[in-house]
Amino acid sequence: MSTETGNRPETAEIPKAVSGPSSYLDERIGAGNFIRRNMRKVFPDHWSFLLGEIALYSFIILLLTGTFLTLWFKPSMGHVIYDGPYAPLRGVMMSEAYASSLHISFEVRGGLLIRQIHHWAALLFVAGMMAHMLRVFFTGAYRKPRELNWIIGVLLLTLALAEGLTGYSLPDDLLSGAGLRITQGVAISLPLVGTYVSFFLFGGEYPGEDVISRFYTLHVLLIPGILVALVTAHMVLMWVQKHSQQPGKGRTNMNVVGGPFFPSFALKAGSYFLFTFAILAGLGTFAQINPIWLFGPYTPADISAGSQPDFYMGFLEGSLRIMPAWEINVLGYTLPMSVIIPALLPLGLVMTGLALYPFIEQWVTGDRSEHHVVDRPRNNPHRTSIGMSAITFYGLLWLLGANDELAANFHISLFAITRFGQIAIIVGPILAYIITYRMCLGLQRKDAEVIGHGVESGVIKRLPHGEFIEVHVPPAEDIEAHMRGKTPIPALPDGSDEKGIPPKGMRGPLGRLRGRMSRTYGGEKIPMDQPHGDDHGAHEEIGEHEEHAAVGATGEGRSLDR
Amino acid sequence: MTDHNPEIERPEERVPKRVIGTPPAATERAVLGEDKPAAPAVVAGVKPQDPRTVRKGERLAALCFTITFLAGIGFIASYVIFQVGDLDGTAASNLALGGTLTLALLGLALGMVVWARMVLPKYSVVQERHVMASDREVRSDVAEKFAQGVEESGFVKRKLLRRTLLAAVAPLGLAPVVLLRDLGPLPETKLRHTVWGEKTKDGKPLRLVVEGTGQPIRAADFNTPGGLLSVVPEGYEHDLTVLAKATVILVNLRPEEIKSGTNKNWTYNGIVAYSKICTHVGCPAALYEQNTHNILCPCHQSTFDATDGAKVIFGPAARPLPQLPIDVDAEGYLIATGDFPVPVGPSFWERGDAEAEYRQKGGQV
Known part of the structure; x- marks a missing residue:
């Protein structure tokens, strides 16, 4: 019982069941060196570091539940007459894919549960990735040396969308067919190659009889194979580079502070996996998702009103919906702009922007150093504003993907919502940029004030001349350390000579733009030790104090301690 | 500290003597060796x-x-007890299996969290980081070795070797692309026609039959103004690839409501037939508002005016729904007198302005 009481815990003897195999392995692959270095590898603790884990665990659950589903699913578009237990569809002609999906749902014990867990896990997989990506973006955790892992992450997100699209087409019900039809309509609109892409994908004219089996191969083999490889690479890089950490007491760019992999992190990660699984199992049990039997088999002649894709496809749906009609006919060829633009522009803008951001930022700031302590979003206002702008852009498109639902549920004119969307998609991101930028500066001022003046103590004091003031005390040590983790954003050196001529490479239009962007993006907007962000300086002189006291109750954030 | 002697398990003669320059024998550095590790000091x-x-x-x-x-x-008990097969049974089985699974996972997860938070010590361990880059010496060594390898391989010096190698792999690299050619037939003019231009086996024009039931439609029976029917070509009721282009909506209008955009020669007693396949991305334009005679596609809300040649009045679709020429046969059933004048469905690169071409030939679309 010394482990519970003593300061010097005695290590228990290693049981034979562990020492035997581990020696066996070490003698053959020399695992000892690796394990010695890594068993107590330190993982920093912060709630935001767990978002990516949700995606990882959802992916594992997707692989497990997906394998289960393949045991019964028949990826075939051959016609069968349904004679299963679901009475409303008995005698109806349908594809084998749809019939086998119904079989899984109604005739395999646990089939419906696993199907629903699989679908929920797919949603959580993408949602987890998005949340994780936003965390990495807003804290600047993508900076050197983690740019490669960021690129892998963008690839993962893109592939996850493709994996989702191929997946929800497989049951071949009326709803999934609507998604497939839109996919084909977009593919065929591509200039020059569109008809060929469509004919090669569908084995001829839409829908043909090939697409389900082709999507099946993509969905269960090709894309997950690449996903597994990329996820592995993502983990290995994270492991090798060690996790980034939040600014705080004792945390620097040259260390990592937290708990050891074994036993602390392993135990927490294991329980977190089980939590994710439990939530998904609970959703699969209590929250119905994609009740395919209600939709009926797919036919290109029918559709149900209010058809909605899975949430991660909503932004594409929205951009298709708000695009005004526009088609160009030149020299006997057609450019369906009202399909090409909304299908490719937002996706291209978001994904390319994400992939390039670390490199653009490096180009603007000229920063080539390693960063292991992440930024608080407020401390890089332009980055945060760009991110919020992108979220607004994406979010508006996503919302407008449900313009018919909004119209029906809130009794607003559908046309009015669409018109609003066409304007908001331009104005919204600009407004978001401005508002976020102001908020960031405001929050920085607040931090500077806390550092400069301390925090309100709740103690009211009466001064000799009768004024009441609240006594301020210095902030708690850990909070102050967290705040003081702020570093100025790097910027290019001015480098102009005495005549004001910029250095070589900065003289052309691109160079001048780079210089201007660097000055705007970089630098320290609100210095920590200038509480008002102006030239007041520290408030140590008594004269200044008295001046403030004279201002009376309107003055804020004053301290007796300084 | 040795609890038992490793020599007992590995007799002397099996352990080779250590040669200078080779790694030590494994027993001396077993991962979690047979030795009892020293009790760690307070970390x-x-x-x-x-x-x-x-x-x-x-x-x-x-x-x-x-x-x-x-x-x-x-x-496990729920798996055995609850049988599936009917709706109620499936629902009960789902609830029992899912409920117990959720509870089991939740219990395990909670137990482990409690363990981590209440039993494990509190950690704030500091580990050093090192810059990712290897040091200068390693780098120059790598560069040297690489240069040496390139030199030895002769890849730079032997031009013939290099060029024939590159030439050799180029066609091979294209081979997988070539292999994909048979994924599908070429588009040719397939997108320009639908089966409505064909005749039945006895050479008669195709009848319009109700989607789902396959019943032919007597014009006299479809006589309520404001009515709407989804119809398909007879004989192709279950051919999805045909339906993806040839599905039609029949609208019954009062003759005085029909405007100039609609070709009146292709209507019969106020019955007008339009392609149901939306000209935006091909969803079925399935919604119809009787009062306004608007046809609405539920996918992206393209809205068409049924009284005026199904021209676009809202939404992203850029072209009207093509009109199908219809008439009645000797028995009074609705028939198609020909194909759509222009390609139906979403636009594509080779389509061109088919409407303008058709008008140039003197037709009305």
């Missing part, structure tokens, strides 16, 4: 929990694990 950053918290944690975690044990048994 910086590891703060043990209060013993009372630990005892409480242990009991709590044990309770959670017991719940998981019971729920796991419940899961």
Whole structure:
């Protein structure tokens, strides 16, 4: 019982069941060196570091539940007459894919549960990735040396969308067919190659009889194979580079502070996996998702009103919906702009922007150093504003993907919502940029004030001349350390000579733009030790104090301690 | 500290003598060797929990694990007890299996969290980081070795070798692309026609039949103004690839409501037939508002005016729904007198302005 009481815990003897195999392995692959270095590898603790884990665990659950589903699913578009237990569809002609999906749902014990867990896990997989990506973006955790892992992450997100699209087409019900039809309509609109892409994908004219089996191969083999490889690479890089950490007491760019992999992190990660699984199992049990039997088999002649894709496809749906009609006919060829633009522009803008951001930022700031302590979003206002702008852009498109639902549920004119969307998609991101930028500066001022003046103590004091003031005390040590983790954003050196001529490479239009962007993006907007962000300086002189006291109750954030 | 002698398990003669320059024999560095490891000193950053918290944690975690044990048994029992096959049975089975599974996972997860938070010490361990880049010496060594390898391989010096190698792999690299050619037939003019231009086996024009039931339609029976029917070509009721282009909506209008955009020669007694396949991305434009005679596509809300040649009045579609020329046969059933004048469905690169071409030939679309 010394482990519970003593300061010097005695290590228990290693049981034979562990020492035997581990020696066996070490003698053959020399695992000892690796394990010695890594068993107590330190993982920093912060709630935001767990978002990516949700995606990882959802992916594992997707692989497990997906394998289960393949045991019964028949990826075939051959016609069968349904004679299963679901009475409303008995005698109806349908594809084998749809019939086998119904079989899984109604005739395999646990089939419906696993199907629903699989679908929920797919949603959580993408949602987890998005949340994780936003965390990495807003804290600047993508900076050197983690740019490669960021690129892998963008690839993962893109592939996850493709994996989702191929997946929800497989049951071949009326709803999934609507998604497939839109996919084909977009593919065929591509200039020059569109008809060929469509004919090669569908084995001829839409829908043909090939697409389900082709999507099946993509969905269960090709894309997950690449996903597994990329996820592995993502983990290995994270492991090798060690996790980034939040600014705080004792945390620097040259260390990592937290708990050891074994036993602390392993135990927490294991329980977190089980939590994710439990939530998904609970959703699969209590929250119905994609009740395919209600939709009926797919036919290109029918559709149900209010058809909605899975949430991660909503932004594409929205951009298709708000695009005004526009088609160009030149020299006997057609450019369906009202399909090409909304299908490719937002996706291209978001994904390319994400992939390039670390490199653009490096180009603007000229920063080539390693960063292991992440930024608080407020401390890089332009980055945060760009991110919020992108979220607004994406979010508006996503919302407008449900313009018919909004119209029906809130009794607003559908046309009015669409018109609003066409304007908001331009104005919204600009407004978001401005508002976020102001908020960031405001929050920085607040931090500077806390550092400069301390925090309100709740103690009211009466001064000799009768004024009441609240006594301020210095902030708690850990909070102050967290705040003081702020570093100025790097910027290019001015480098102009005495005549004001910029250095070589900065003289052309691109160079001048780079210089201007660097000055705007970089630098320290609100210095920590200038509480008002102006030239007041520290408030140590008594004269200044008295001046403030004279201002009376309107003055804020004053301290007796300084 | 040695509890038992490794020599007992590995007799002297099996352990080779260590040669200078080779790694030491494995027994000396076993991962979790047979030796009992030395008790670690108090490690910086590891703060043990209060013993009372630990005892409480242990009991709590044990309770959670017991719940998981019971729920796991419940899961297996539910699998045996609840049969599927009818709707109620499936619902009950789903609830029982999912409920027990959720509870089991939740119990395990909670138990482990309690364990981590109440039994494990509090950690604030500091580990050093090192710059990712290898040092200068390593780098120059790598560069040297690489240069040496390139030199030895002769890849730079032997031009013939290099060029024939590159030439050799180029066609091979294209081979997989070529292999994909048979994924589908070429588009040719397939998108320009639908089966409505064909005749039945006895050479008669195709009748319009109701989608789903396959019943032909007597014009006299479809006589309520404001009515709407989804129709397909007879003989192709279950050919999805045909339906993806040839599905039609029939609208019954009062003759005076029909405007100039609609070709009146192709209507019969106020019955007008338009392609149901939206000209935006091909969803079926399935919604119809009787009062306004608007046809609405539920996918992206393209809205067409049925009285005026199905021209676009809202939404992203850029072209009207093509009109199908219809008439009645000797028995009074609705028939198609020909194909759509222009390609139906979403636009594509080779389509061109088919409407303008058709108008140039003197037709009305």
